[in-house]
Amino acid sequence: MSTILDIAKLAGVAKSTVSRYLNGGSVGEATKKKIEQAIKETGYSPNPFAQSLKAKKTNIIGTIVPRLDSYASSQTLIGIDEQLKKMNYQMLISNTSQNLEREIESIYSFANQKMAGIILLATEITDQHIEAFESVKVPVLLIGQEHEDFHSLIHDDFHAGYAMGRYVLEKGYRKIAYLGVTERDISVGVKRKQGFKKAIQEVADCDVRFYETLFNIPAAQASAKEIIDEFQPAIFVCATDNIALGVLKASYSEGITIPQNLAVTGFGGYDVTGIIHPGITTAKFFYKEAGESAARHIVELVNERNVEKLTVSKFEIIERESVDNLFKRPL
Amino acid sequence: MSTILDIAKLAGVAKSTVSRYLNGGSVGEATKKKIEQAIKETGYSPNPFAQSLKAKKTNIIGTIVPRLDSYASSQTLIGIDEQLKKMNYQMLISNTSQNLEREIESIYSFANQKMAGIILLATEITDQHIEAFESVKVPVLLIGQEHEDFHSLIHDDFHAGYAMGRYVLEKGYRKIAYLGVTERDISVGVKRKQGFKKAIQEVADCDVRFYETLFNIPAAQASAKEIIDEFQPAIFVCATDNIALGVLKASYSEGITIPQNLAVTGFGGYDVTGIIHPGITTAKFFYKEAGESAARHIVELVNERNVEKLTVSKFEIIERESVDNLFKRPL
DNA sequence: CTGAAAGCGCTTACAG
DNA sequence: CTGAAAGCGCTTACAG
Structure with a gap:
């Protein structure tokens, strides 16, 4: 050399x-x-090390991701990576395996490695996150969760929830089980539900019950089985596509036909929802595009240019076979 | 600081x-x-840059991966990452978006960045790969493809193919469409097929035809439709789970019921094969475990210790609903 | 336009 | 056990 x-x-x-x-x-x-x-x-x-040593800074964006094996993560990372490459930056991934403590460690470690900026695919923002971000004083961008102190890029969870609510009601469903997740996850646990609730409140004689489950399929499947027994909803509105998949599994094993005897919807727009049969009606988010904007924003921040504090990425309702047309009627 | x-x-x-x-x-x-x-x-x-500048070497393992959004990639990366962390090494991912040229660039770039070692999740080994590996003289480990010049860790494609062949024959199937991929991919395109062929040759009166398609679901779906029309096989033995998913989609849209009217098998053991209904019978590989061994091996190589040139990771046939029991009979 | 010198933060022989 | 010095490969004022 x-x-x-x-x-x-x-x-x-x-x-x-x-x-x-x-x-x-x-x-x-x-x-x-x-x-x-x-x-x-x-x-x-x-030699990049000699360069970085002088510059006291790299052209690497540290990206913290809770898991590598989810559609949302992969797509977001792909978007970030591609865009960053175009701008002559590099992406460094830190996978935390859904361990919040590791996220904190990664923040400090990235700062120590002189990352130009940090992107966090966020699920939950704790006080420790805030403390870490403030102490490292490296530009930071949150994806997926919003926080007043930091720049964030979120999906339009509230309006997606609202649109999904409208959609389900327009299809004629009134006896609805909303299968959500912990409210510690503001975007998925709170916003989607709030949007959905708003839609519900605009229509009379709804029979809606709210439940909470975990993010993984087996847990959702177990919850769904219980709910079917106790409430017999006409439809499950699930806070994520994975939860919807859990409901699907539960209905198979209970011998319930979808969508004739039970409908189900998700959020996310994961590939698998279109591969399976029946396909799952879902609110699709644009993860890759979001990753691309995030990359653009963090580079702006690195160069001390102005970036709007909050960016909202769009969504789209995708109709598939998992929801029946009970009776189409104006609301 | x-x-x-x-x-x-x-x-x-x-x-x-x-x-x-x-x-x-x-x-x-x-x-x-x-x-x-x-x-x-x-x-x-x-300051890690000052350290690396002196050491002329990092404790980072550069990992080149053709895509981020596949089950096999994710799981392998997770395995590599976790194991590397335990050994105080870091993983740096370079995503090439299935572009062989980018793989070559990444090899040189990793060498330039003084990576301690390089892991390549390989699909195809070209002369340029060989040239690059030889010129950078950084320890290298291949995953997924075998090459006499380099250390490699492969899945047991041949025996998985053989076992799958036996399985299908034992279930009573004789009119079989083998839906494979390009032979440029030795592991997936050649080895699996060879193993399968061996099983076939041990049994009389088989009516087997071999086809080739691409790795993605829509392409597989289109191929499947044609094959159904022209050959009407009793079963599709597909070289990957994704191809099997394509066959599933084709059969839905043709109104063919699985497994009663058509059976299908895959290779890979992707999560989705167990989530959907009917579940797909498949030869499961252990990607995460393979990633872990790969991490161990590359670190051994970095430390100039001896590592066997070729490691073969195991597999397991997982029976699901996509294959019927035509008649169980000894072969 | 061009060069000599200092310095980024570390490590490693080499003396003591 | 401990310290002074040189050097890893680069960049950046500062002179000229």
Whole structure:
């Protein structure tokens, strides 16, 4: 591996000149040629550690993600990565395996590694997060959760919830089980439900019950079974696609046909909801696009430019076979 | 951010002593105490760039992955990451979006970034790969494909293919469409098929046809439709779970019931094969475990210890509803 | 336009 | 056990 000194010698100039050439400073035509030649001969490429050591900063965006094996995470990461590459930044992933403590550690570790910025695919913002972000003073962007103290990019959970509520009501459903998650997750646990509630309140004679389950399929399946026994809803409105998949499994094993005997909807727009049969009606979010904007925003922040504090990414209701048309009527 | 010099001053010692303390060299009890105290006060943690600059090497394993949004990739990465963390190494992911050229670039870029080692989740090994690996002289480990020149960790594609063949034959199927992929992918395109062929050859009166399709679901779906029309197989043996999902979709849209009118099997053991209904019978591979061994192996290689050139990870046939029991008979 | 020098934060022989 | 010095490969004022 050759160094800047090798190039300088080969080209017969000082290394400061080579450095200037590399960094777009003013260099004479003749010297430029010689340097270019030397670089080509050796295949030289600067040592990034020496660069970072001087700069006290990298062009790497540290990205903290709760899990690698979810559609939302993957798509978001792909979006971030692609956009960052275009802007000559790199993405470094820290997978925390849904462990909030590891998120905190990652924040400090990223700061120590002189990341230019940090993106957090957030699920829950604790006091420790806030403390960490404030103490490291590295630009930060939250994805998926909103917080007044930090720049955030969220999906439009409230309006998605509202739209889903309207949709279900318009299809004629009135006996509804809303299968949600913990309210510690503001976006998924609170906002979606609030939007949905608003839709419900605009219509008379609804029989709606609210339940809470976990994010994984087996837990959702178990919850669904109980709810079917005790409440016999006409439809499950689930706070995530995975929960909807759990309901589907429960209905298979109970011998209930979807959508004739039970309907179900999700949120997310995960690939699998369109692959399976019946397909699941869902509120699709645009994870990859969100990742791309996030990348653009964090780079703006790194360069100390202005970015709106809160960005809301859009959604779209995708109709599939998991919801029947009971009676179409105006609300 | 404090530096080693700050600590040295605070503790009243030379920075070489602090460095020695940090790196486990011999330091007197009293000095040790003072240094520890100073570190605690300041929250000091060494600048990794300065360390890497000196060491000319990092403790980072560069991992090249063709895509982020596949079950196999995610699980493998999770395995690598977790194991690497335990051994005090870091994983850096380079996503190439299924672009072989980018793989080559990543190899050089990782070498330039002084990665301690490189893991490639391989699909196809070209001459350029070989050239790159040889020229960078960084320890390399291949996952998923085998190559005589490099250390590799593969799944037992051949025997999985054989076992799947036996399984299908034992279930009584004889009119079989094998839906494979390009032979440029040795593991998926060649080995699985070879194993399957061996099983077929051991049994008389088989009517087997071999087809080739792409890795994605829509392509597989289209291929399946054609094959159903022209051959009407009793079963599709698909080279991947995704292809099996394509067959499933084709059969839905053709109004063919699975498994009564058509059976289907996959390879991979993707989560989704167990979530959907009917579940898909598949040869499950152990991606996460494979990732863990890969991590162990690359670290061994980094430390110039001996590692067997080829490691074969196991598999398991998972029976689900997508295959019927035509007639159980000994072969 | 070009070069000599200092310095980024660490580690590693080498003396003592 | 401990410290002074050199050096890893780069960049950045500062002169010229």
